[in-house]
Each structure stands twice: as C-alpha cells, then as structure tokens.
Amino acid sequence: MDDQNKNLILATALSFLVILVWFLLFPPPEPEPMPETSAVEQSDGAPTAGAPIADGSAPLSADAQVGTGAEPVADTPRIAIDTPRLSGSVSLLGGRIDELFLKDYRVSLDDNSDIVELLKPVGTPNAYYALYGWAPGAGATVEDVPGARTEWQIESGETLAVDSPVTLVWENGSGLTFRRTLAVDEDYMFTITQSVENASGAPVSLAPYGVIARHGTPPDAKNFFILHEGLVRMSDGTLEETKYKNLPDLEVDPNEGARAEVVQVAQDGWIGFTDHFWMTTLIPQPGSAFKSVAKYDERRDIFQTEAVLPTRTIADGSETSVTTQLFAGAKEWETIRGYQQAGVEGFIDSIDWGWFFFLTKPIFWLLHNINQLIGNMGWSIIALTFIIKALLFPLAYKSYVSMAKMKELQPQMEKLKESAGDDRQKMQQGMMELYKKEKVNPAAGCLPILLQIPIFFSLYKVIFVTIELRHAPWFGPFQDLSAPDPTTLMNLFGLLPIAAPEPGSILALIFIGILPLLLGISMWLQQKLNPAPADPTQQMIFAWMPWIFMFMLGGFASGLVVYWIANNTITFTQQYLIMRSQGYTPDVFGNIRAGFSRKKAAAEAKEKK
Incomplete structure (x- = not known):
C-alpha cells in the first residue's frame, strides 16, 4: 500500500x-412536543363491538384502549405499590397501572433530587400508563366489558408488594364477573391475570388485551442518532425498532381507526416503548399467539402499543383466565438477562446494542x-x-x-x-x-x-x-x-x-x-x-x-x-x-x-x- x-x-x-x-456536539434540534388535547376533545374510549377478524382476535378501535378521560388525579381511588425498587399506585378507575417511581434512580447526582418517575396518570403532562381489558366479540357489547372508566372494587389485598398481590373485581350486572389480579416481583416485572365468569345464560366471546399508552413525545427524548427511543418489539425472533418521530408516518389502518402497524405473532414476542434508560413492555406468555400493534392517534397525539390475544368463547356457567406480564423499569443488563433466561425470548435485545452488536x-x-x-x-x-x-x-x-x-x-x-x-x-x-x-x-x-x-x-x-x-x-x-x-x-x-x-x-x-x-x-x-x-x-x-x-x-x-x-x-x-x-x-x-x-x-x- x-x-x-x-x-x-x-x-x-x-x-x-x-x-x-x-453530531455529538451539535445534535439535530429536538422537535417541539405537540400540545396535549383537552379533556373535552378526549373520549373515555370504551371498547367497541366488532366481529372477530381472521385470527380470531376482536378488533379494537383507536379509542378503545386509551380511555383518556381526564379525571382528577387526587380524587381517584388508588391501591399503593410498594416494593424495594418501586413505588406508586394503581388507579381503580380503569384499573390502570399509571403511577410508578424507580426508587434506585434519581434525576440528577444531587442527593436531594427527585427519584425517576416512569408512569404518569391521565390529567398530568405527558401521561404514560398501562391498561388491560377485554374486547367484546359475539354475544357482548361495549357496555358488557370493563373499560377505561370502569370503577373497579378491591376484592383482596391492600398494597401491591412483592409476594402480596391484589385482586380487583367488577360485575357488569348482566351475569359477567371480571377479575384482575396484579402481582409484582422484586425488580420490575408485573404479572396480570385477567379472568371472566359467565353466568349470563348464553355464551360470550371476548378477546383479552393489554395496552401501553403515551401522551405526546417524551419531553426528555434525546433524538440522537446513536440512541434508539420509541417503539421496540420482538415478533417470533425478529426485532423491530421505530423512533417516536417515525410513528406518525405509519399508514392509516381502517381496522384500527388510526395510524397503525399490525404484526401477527405466532408464539413468542413482546412490544412496548423504550427510552434512554427506561422501558415499559407488554409480554404475553411464552408460546402464546397474539396481535402486536404499534399505533399513533394523530387526533390526540397518543402513541400506543397493544398486545391482543385470540378471542375466547366462554360458555354459560364457565370461567376463563389469561396471564400476561408487564415490564416497567430500568434497562439493567443483569435484570433483563434474568427475565430472558426465565423465558422472555430475546429480551436482552431491548437494550439498544446498535449495528455493531457483535462487538457491543x-x-x-x-x-x-x-x-x-x-x-x-x-x-x-x-x-x-x-x-x-x-x-x-x-x-x-x-x-x-x-x-x-x-x-x-x-x-x-x-x-x-x-x-x-x-x-x-x-x-x-x-x-x-x-x-x-x-x-x-x-x-x-x-x-x-x-x-x-x-x-x-x-x-x-x-x-x-x-x-x-x-x-x-x-x-x-x-x-x-x-x-x-x-x-x-x-x-x-x-x-x-x-x-x-x-x-x-x-x-x-x-x-x-x-x-x-x-x-x-x-x-x-x-x-x-x-x-x-x-x-x-x-x-x-x-x-x-x-x-x-x-x-x-x-x-x-x-x-x-x-x-x-x-x-x-x-x-x-x-x-x-x-x-x-x-x-x-x-x-x-x-x-x-x-x-x-x-x-x-x-x-x-x-x-x-
């Protein structure tokens, strides 16, 4: 040479x-966050009725999962979350996990600085929360299933803690009894078990789902080329990453009523939002088929991920239940690797290793x-x-x-x-x-x-x-x-x-x-x-x-x-x-x-x- x-x-x-x-010294300017819509413009969003689609999962409308009614935060009945690493609460209005703090991390090096807040309830700036429910299919209507503004009752438990789950219950008055049991481990993994008892006198078809909703682009998003922030999901071994700024470019899906990208997962996957150091992820049970949906509602500037499981038909006098998980916490390598070893396929790839992953x-x-x-x-x-x-x-x-x-x-x-x-x-x-x-x-x-x-x-x-x-x-x-x-x-x-x-x-x-x-x-x-x-x-x-x-x-x-x-x-x-x-x-x-x-x-x- x-x-x-x-x-x-x-x-x-x-x-x-x-x-x-x-690019490090002069990164591209961050986009101005879109103003959050007012409570008048937001619907309370109960699931809409619809015929089962090809895979047997009932469709959800754009408003179905979010439930953006801006209820006063202070007046909302809540169940406290208290673990060695987490604090916060669950709102009984909709049963949302919508207030979560990470005890081990502070905003700055100052010992007196606030601890990191991950999830925020509706009614606060940049609301960010997880919501669960059942989409109605044959034999059910929107009024028959719990929605975002359903007032749940406490059946057992007082504080959600390690080895101390809580169970919520709601009866629709027409023979259907819904229960939701929440549990949490010593780190950042929640386990949500949803069940339905049918005493309505007729069979009913319902599709269990989980949703993570985020109102507006995170104000602390770096928008830096070396870092991925936004959608992250695993679908049968295939990792997909889409930045927040690119989600509004999704095509409008008529079945979803918003800009959406739907992936049918055969047996293993997860979907959620990742920030620089924090992440929330919906995780169906390993081996479960589900519909993985990435969505952006441009009317209200809401980013959304969904995990919709196949429709189940519950005969009169019978009961069905489904268990899923929610990761909400810090992207610690050792913690996430532990969850992967426990069965969450490819979970370590939720950390942004980049193109040089074989070196990083x-x-x-x-x-x-x-x-x-x-x-x-x-x-x-x-x-x-x-x-x-x-x-x-x-x-x-x-x-x-x-x-x-x-x-x-x-x-x-x-x-x-x-x-x-x-x-x-x-x-x-x-x-x-x-x-x-x-x-x-x-x-x-x-x-x-x-x-x-x-x-x-x-x-x-x-x-x-x-x-x-x-x-x-x-x-x-x-x-x-x-x-x-x-x-x-x-x-x-x-x-x-x-x-x-x-x-x-x-x-x-x-x-x-x-x-x-x-x-x-x-x-x-x-x-x-x-x-x-x-x-x-x-x-x-x-x-x-x-x-x-x-x-x-x-x-x-x-x-x-x-x-x-x-x-x-x-x-x-x-x-x-x-x-x-x-x-x-x-x-x-x-x-x-x-x-x-x-x-x-x-x-x-x-x-x-």
Whole structure:
C-alpha cells in the first residue's frame, strides 16, 4: 500500500471521527412536543363491538384502549405499590397501572433530587400508563366489558408488594364477573391475570388485551442518532425498532381507526416503548399467539402499543383466565438477562446494542464482569483497555515493528524526495523500490487504526446507552462517567465548587477539562513515535491533530475519554519498547535518534572487515 492509499485510509478514519464528534456536539434540534388535547376533545374510549377478524382476535378501535378521560388525579381511588425498587399506585378507575417511581434512580447526582418517575396518570403532562381489558366479540357489547372508566372494587389485598398481590373485581350486572389480579416481583416485572365468569345464560366471546399508552413525545427524548427511543418489539425472533418521530408516518389502518402497524405473532414476542434508560413492555406468555400493534392517534397525539390475544368463547356457567406480564423499569443488563433466561425470548435485545452488536454485547459483558470484581467503573474501563490491547497485540506488534523500520528509512526517504524534486511519480517509484529492498510493508501500520474504529464506536455506544454507566463514579470530581468532564480551567480543574460550562456551548469548547487535556498530550506523545508524512501539508495537519481533537472531544462522555487516554498511553508504551527492541532510542521531546540494533551493527562491522 503506497502513501496515497495509506493517507486515504487515515483520512477516512479521521472523517468518521469528525462526523461522530460533530453530531455529538451539535445534535439535530429536538422537535417541539405537540400540545396535549383537552379533556373535552378526549373520549373515555370504551371498547367497541366488532366481529372477530381472521385470527380470531376482536378488533379494537383507536379509542378503545386509551380511555383518556381526564379525571382528577387526587380524587381517584388508588391501591399503593410498594416494593424495594418501586413505588406508586394503581388507579381503580380503569384499573390502570399509571403511577410508578424507580426508587434506585434519581434525576440528577444531587442527593436531594427527585427519584425517576416512569408512569404518569391521565390529567398530568405527558401521561404514560398501562391498561388491560377485554374486547367484546359475539354475544357482548361495549357496555358488557370493563373499560377505561370502569370503577373497579378491591376484592383482596391492600398494597401491591412483592409476594402480596391484589385482586380487583367488577360485575357488569348482566351475569359477567371480571377479575384482575396484579402481582409484582422484586425488580420490575408485573404479572396480570385477567379472568371472566359467565353466568349470563348464553355464551360470550371476548378477546383479552393489554395496552401501553403515551401522551405526546417524551419531553426528555434525546433524538440522537446513536440512541434508539420509541417503539421496540420482538415478533417470533425478529426485532423491530421505530423512533417516536417515525410513528406518525405509519399508514392509516381502517381496522384500527388510526395510524397503525399490525404484526401477527405466532408464539413468542413482546412490544412496548423504550427510552434512554427506561422501558415499559407488554409480554404475553411464552408460546402464546397474539396481535402486536404499534399505533399513533394523530387526533390526540397518543402513541400506543397493544398486545391482543385470540378471542375466547366462554360458555354459560364457565370461567376463563389469561396471564400476561408487564415490564416497567430500568434497562439493567443483569435484570433483563434474568427475565430472558426465565423465558422472555430475546429480551436482552431491548437494550439498544446498535449495528455493531457483535462487538457491543461482548464489550459490555466484559466491562460488566470486570466491574463486578473491581467495583469501580472508571478503573474497569482502564482494565478493559488493557485486555483489548492485549488481544490486539499480535497485530500491533507487526505494525510497530514496521513503523520502527520506517523510521530507519526516514533519512533515505528524505534523499529520495530531494533527488526527485517535483516529480511525484519518480518519488513513488523510488519509495516502492526502497520498501521492497528493505522488506518494509507501509500498510502494516493501517490495520490497528482500522480495527480501533469499530472498537472505539462500540465502546462509545456502550458508555452512552447502558444504564450501568449512568451516574457511575470514578474518583474525585468524576462522579458520572456517562457525562462530559466536569472539570475546567474555570473551576481550577475541579478544585473550586463551580459548575463546568454547559456541554456543547462555546465556553465548554474553550475551557476544556483535565481529561481532554490528558487526551491531547497522550495523542501528541503517540504521534511522536510514528513516521512523519513526506508531504509538508500533511505534516502540519498531523501536528495539529492532537490539539484539535483535544478540544473537539471535550464534550464526549468521560468514560470514553478515559478509555482513549488509557489506549494512547498503552500504545505509546508498547511502541516505545518495541522500537527500543529494534535498535532505536526514541526521543519524544526532540528528534528521533535513529540507531541500529546490535545485530545489524555487528553485520555491518563484519562486512567492513
């Protein structure tokens, strides 16, 4: 590979990084959230009657599941939710799970900040809740089944807690008795068992369903290219992700009465909404067929997911029941993996691993296990860097040996440049002959660079997406490795209690922190060991590159900058020692003093004799 091809590869790699940095520092503007419709415009939405469709599931109208009556939150009878990790309540009006807080997570690093609120009742901004029920089929009408404004009664239980379920009951006055039993585990999984007793004197057909409704686009949605936020579902092993901004582009489905996309799931699947760190998901029992529906109601700006199970015919004097699950909580890798091992197929893919999942998954697995041993994510990232460098060392060794030989050829290359003058073709031919004579492969130095790009991007994805890095402390001022360096010249690199400039602002670009500064120095030191480009313009670009990147990467997550500093430091140490082993004594603060190895010196002495 000649210098032009090598420079092309380097330019491509650098362009990739520049684009990545640009989108990080200047992400696309977030769309303005649509105003929520008033209570007058919203219907209370009881399920509508309809004939069973092809798969035997009764259709649901756009209003059927949501039930958006804006009842006063304070006046709604409720059952408290209280577990070691969750708090909130269930509204008896509709039996909705619509108030949920995550006890283990706070909005900010401040100990006095609010705990994260996941679900919100109707009547509050950006309502977000789960609703269950039965869609009427043959022998039933809307009035025969519980709806969004049905007033349920408590049959058993007082507080929904671990090993303490609650049961709600409602009688329709025509011989049908509906029950709903809610249970919750020690983490984030709810189990909902719905049953119907038929004493109406005639058979009745009903289809059980679950719905997650979200009013408006989440106000804290990042709308960032590296992160997926919106619909996520698994359908018989096929993962589908649709961003919030793309759901209004769904085609209008006449059977659903809104913009919708329907997938018939044969036996295993789930559907819900995912945010940066949190998720709510409807999960039918493994092996169950159901209709998976993604929906957007543009009249009221409501996003909706549905899991509609096949219609059941309940004979007079008989009873039927169905059990489904609802995940509502933090996307913790270990917790979600546990649910997958318990039977929720592909649930670990609800975490946004991205295109490089074959790298992000093992990288996170390794980082997670290292952190289990060390107990500090910052040192775990550095340990991970050592392991990655050890795995790449055989390739790196060949690259560094080749660079050492290239250093040896620098004086001869300078002579070629002087003799060729402006004749670039003559210079290229002379260099190729020199490489061939000295058995040097200039392309050997490109491979580690190319390998570093996907690894760097994958680690960036892991640090940005996974909740395990959220608010993960290292030491001193570095208390959130998923956030940019909080130190700056303005607060004397963390010594003064002054907040750093807002990431992405002009001040943040100028007053960089100590980590970007160390990154620039480590890049400069590493660059000193590499052969300088023959072209003066390229020499100038490469000379400025460490300091340009130092300022540009100041807005990156601290954890990623820690990785890059560690990587540069290890690379510099490896390359320095290998160059010494090849007979060179690098002087990074001056000129590289080219020397010869003992073996080569002995060979030359022998030739002189």
